[in-house]
Amino acid sequence: MILGQSSSSRIVSHAVLVTGAIIMVFPFLWMILASLTPQSEIFDGSLLPTPTLHGAIDNYGTALSAIPLLRFMANGFVVCLAILVLQIAIAIPCGYALAKLSFPGRPILLVGVLLGLLVPVQIPTIPIYIALAKSGLLDSYAALVLPWIISVFAIFLFRQFFVTFPDEVLDAARLDGFSELSIAWRIMLPAAWPAVVSFSIFSIVAHWNDLYWPMVVITNPDMMTASLGIAYFRQAGEGAGNVGALMAGGVLVTAPLVSFFLLMQKHFIRGLVLGRH
């Protein structure tokens, strides 16, 4: 009896899960198929686009040549890397100081970090935009990177990680002549490695996919990041109306993070869940 019930309920539950999974994956599948199909045949009334070799060559050729997609992706890569490196370089020493050193102003700084966690990312953007505009820095890497190099979330995360680190190890290092800065880099950074990995994934995904800020500070196509480049390509220049090439661009922009996700799912999910908390 129990077997009968559970097998029929198992079929229902599979049906529900499979239907949902198809809906989740379908846009990816469609994007890949359309990216391989000649432009004129994508909307020919058939249910799904039918890939052909010359369609694939045409679409990816257009995506890579007529629109500077490689340039967009290189910009995105440089921006993400610069943001991440600076975020960590600034947050690790600060997290360490907040966790393990007593210094004047420490309680106030901690309150500042906690308050900073409450501020949605869009709030400070108006004054920062005005400052960048007044100093002639719009349409530059600096404009894309600068506002994000301080991550209160990273400081808080690393601080929480460091608090439980044994003081004896630190004292031993001090006896060995380590400076506080070298303790932060040579002892605390390796100790916080899991937190650093999670934070890095969160940061890279957030900034690779960000549209809002690049849209605000960038108008020159040469400086566009991957997401902004796709949005721009959709409505302007060579790509407007060329769905096949647009989908090829979409595949190229989506591929790095999705393959990364498929390869290291656990880390990836942990990073994103931690980051959005």
Add this chain to the structure above:
Amino acid sequence: MALANDIPLSSLAPNTAGSYRPARAQAQAGIILSVPATLLLVALVIGPAILVFFLSFTNASLGLAGIQFIGVANYTRMLTDPGFAQSLRNTALYVAVVVPTAIGWGLLVAVLIARSRFAVLYRTAYFLPVAASLVALATAWEAILHPSLGFANTLLQLLGASPVRFLSDPATAIYALAAIGVWQLVGFNMILFLAGLSTIPEELYEAATIDGADRGLKRFLLVTWPMLAPVTVFVTVMTIIRAFSVFETVAVLTQGGPMKSTSVVLYTFYEEGFRFFRVGYASAISVSFFVFVTFLSLVQMRVSERRARWKASGGQ
């Protein structure tokens, strides 16, 4: 935000007893290590946030020339402007569709996956939209929802229905965007619910079996649902904030149209602030947004605090 709630306050106290380095040297090192972060925190987060608050009471434009204090005029304008009222209504509609659907679906998937042999496979499929570039996938959705020849309409016609102009019809555009929003959020909510489910002790299910609630809905209502309550509160707050912050799909696919039917709060903020350069007015919108988000976070904190107290006093 929620991360902060899970950490006992005592862990925020200094933990420097028994350090080898003399106090003065330690204080000096602490200041040096935290100065870059402190300056940037003031310059890039707290300073600008305070500035936005002041700007919201002025008629500032981009150049800040001739800036004047105008009291609460920006706020009264916000409350009386039919355009803003429209974007609030659109946002509310979007939130009303996305929040229950993305939470209900995420919960359903989590509960079903938890008992499935193919859990890893399903989890991958449902999480895929969270990992992908929303801008790129939004353009794929746009083609799928093409008003005459897209997949969705070809399918509808095969089934004998008449075509729907999804994103280009003012009556349906916001729902089409909401569908994309749900598609993007389900996987994330599923992960949070899965984490919640894994903390429910097996004994509770055994006890429920003894009480006759051995399977299905009964078991879910007696054990799973009450035990998941704190996770559900958290997921709800997160999903409301995320839905309320919808921006990418609007910016890429509809730019607020057709006929303002998809102009939402953050997109209006973007247009006012960075297209029309009405800095004062845009500041008032962002301050209101901040108040709303903070209010939700505080509600969530209160709930998880109460639960922590209940747990500490021997509940559970």
